[in-house]
Amino acid sequence: MRVNADFFQTLSDPTRLRIVEAMRGRECAVGDLVERVAIRQSGVSRHLRILHDAGLVQVRPDGQRRLYSLRPEPFRDLDAWLDGYRRHWESRLDRLARALEQQRAKRSHLTEPRR
Amino acid sequence: MRVNADFFQTLSDPTRLRIVEAMRGRECAVGDLVERVAIRQSGVSRHLRILHDAGLVQVRPDGQRRLYSLRPEPFRDLDAWLDGYRRHWESRLDRLARALEQQRAKRSHLTEPRR
């Protein structure tokens, strides 16, 4: 999915955004989410429907439950969309330097960027 | 500004998103934007008001015109918000490798002032 107004629209509801954040890194049944956000089950199901139609989540049946999880693509797409704005706040080099710094602890054999 | 539902809400209108994208990298007067998006001047002014209230744009008077431009912070904040989801699609190392590749071509140009 490409990033457009509909994508932002999907994340523009507070309850729906809470659902997305609750799903970060884990698979959730509808009932799990009802406990975490302050609305009725019907509301959660509707939000999940919207998220699914928008391609943000995927579903997998598990007995009588349905396990929802985030799909990676939309987030990757949002990251790509942000690329067009990155130069507003830092040069790619700065960004790279920061990434390198974060990385250094784990991987010391990476090439220095400039030189 | 932290990234919350209101932030996404601000970008969730197609016209408003077109305005943001039209302002990418350049300062625009209201009249400039009227030419680019298909609504009346009053509508553009209202959208700019919303973008300004949300902290996405800044204004600078220039005679009888008002020059709008994007503020960097919200985009930086969105990038930081995305951090929490990055591991869904690639490791930081993959990300770094891609950044390095993109950087290689432009590197000398960006660092020229320091040599």
Added chain:
DNA sequence: CTGTTATATACATTGTTATGTATATACATG
């Protein structure tokens, strides 16, 4: 088959939002 649990959907309601028209304000120019 019956009762129970999990999830989805139809409907009504209420609140919000985008837009155009009309008007106001602010600055510029002569």
Added chain:
DNA sequence: CATGTATATACATAACAATGTATATAACAG
């Protein structure tokens, strides 16, 4: 000051979105 240009805002309208209640579907347990 008078006129023109650029931008902002008030108001009315029409479309949309989120929610709860009630109900439907589907799977499971016995």
